Amino acid sequence: MAVLGLLITGYLAWTAGSGSASAFCTGDGSCDAIQRSGWSTLLGLPMALWGFGLYAVVALVSLSRKASLLLRWQRQWRLVLLGLAISLYLTAVGKLVLDAFCIGCLASLAVLIAMFACLQVRRPAAAPGQPWGRWWGMQAVPVLLVVALLHVHQSGLLHQxxxxxxxxxxxxxxxxxxxxxxxxxxxxxxxxxxxxxxxxxxxxxxxxxxxxxxxxxxxxxxxxxxxxxxxxxxxxxxxxxxxxxxxxxxxxxxxxxxxxxxxx
Incomplete structure (x- = not known):
């Protein structure tokens, strides 16, 4: 699934960098509205390229055999949760702010949802014995903080x-x-x-x-x-x-x- 995500985001990053029209785009102008928006880049790089980097790290963690099964799962879970939260945030921005959707972005979101569901189902038996809700809370707080910082930066609140x-x-x-x-x-x-x-x-x-x-x-x-x-x-x-x-x-x-x- 990480390889599929790499293919999707790699293609989107290439189209953003080259200025080419994406095959995912329809004729309603949604892709153009998103690509021209301030949310399409972060620190001068296409947002798709950041997604490509996230999928690459997930792939490397998944292929690593030096870490234990539990540690590998925990790293995968945190990375995918971060990617999923950011993808959901950007999808909400597209709908509420730009009134537009990017089919390629939605495809990446679907991959992240599938990855997260898979990790939920395959939670190792050796996972921490603390309540699952407490584990969720401990991991969700830093992820929400990252999304909040992203929102502050991308919405230009710091540049007023x-x-x-x-x-x-x-x-x-x-x-x-x-x-x-x-x-x-x-x-x-x-x-x-x-x-x-x-x-x-x-x-x-x-x-x-x-x-x-x-x-x-x-x-x-x-x-x-x-x-x-x-x-x-x-x-x-x-x-x-x-x-x-x-x-x-x-x-x-x-x-x-x-x-x-x-x-x-």
Whole structure:
């Protein structure tokens, strides 16, 4: 089963690194939404590559005969539990945040579930005599801590910029200038754009294009503007796609960025 996981994650890592379309993808754009999201990478590496590493370690532990049967099982159990928890977390993010699923990711999740079920059934007779529930608790706490740290990192909670008078002044200037920032509630890049302004993001001329979710029709204002990707800035009638630095927006709207720095 670890070898099967290696094949799945290896293929996903290759497609992510090469930019190729995955054979697992369907035509609904779910794969693209996930691959372009901030959750698709960790520390600059594709998340699939981290999964490949986990399966490789499980395979090595499974092939090792130096450790006792009990010790080998314990190591397998901890590794698979960690992988399963992270996979479930990412699947939940895909559904709740991106409203999208990756078939290859679901295939990897199925492999992890099968591995975990197998380990549960094949628990050695020499396993610790303490209550099974206590064993579960002792192993689950560090796994939940890892998932919590992953969430804090991936959701950008550590990257929120502090209050800045310059950012607030620019955000208000963009509104007064008539610029428009078109985004969607499920768009990770839109969240990144807002984080550039910290707490001043509420003052941005933001237009929510998809309040109902990723697969719902765009609101009329966005459809009339011809918005096809998120985020999209419209300044002086010209579209600018993707996340833009505040300095870029300042130049495009003739905002004195250096003078505003004195306010901070």
């Amino acid at each position: 910029r502090p209050e800045s008078r310059r950012a607030a002044a620019l955000a208000q200037h963009l509104t007064d200038y008539g610029a428009k920032f078109y985004g969607a509630s499920w768009c990770v890049e839109c969240s990144r754009q807002k984080r550039h302004f910290g707490h001043a993001a509420d003052r941005l001329p933001y237009v929510e294009c998809s309040p109902g979710g990723r697969n719902t029709p765009m609101v009329s204002a966005c459809a009339a503007a011809g918005v096809t990707v998120f985020p999209t800035w419209v300044i002086d009638g010209i579209e600018h796609n993707g996340v833009m630095e505040p300095q870029q927006l300042a130049v495009l709207t003739r905002f004195d960025w250096d003078k505003a720095a004195a306010a901070d």
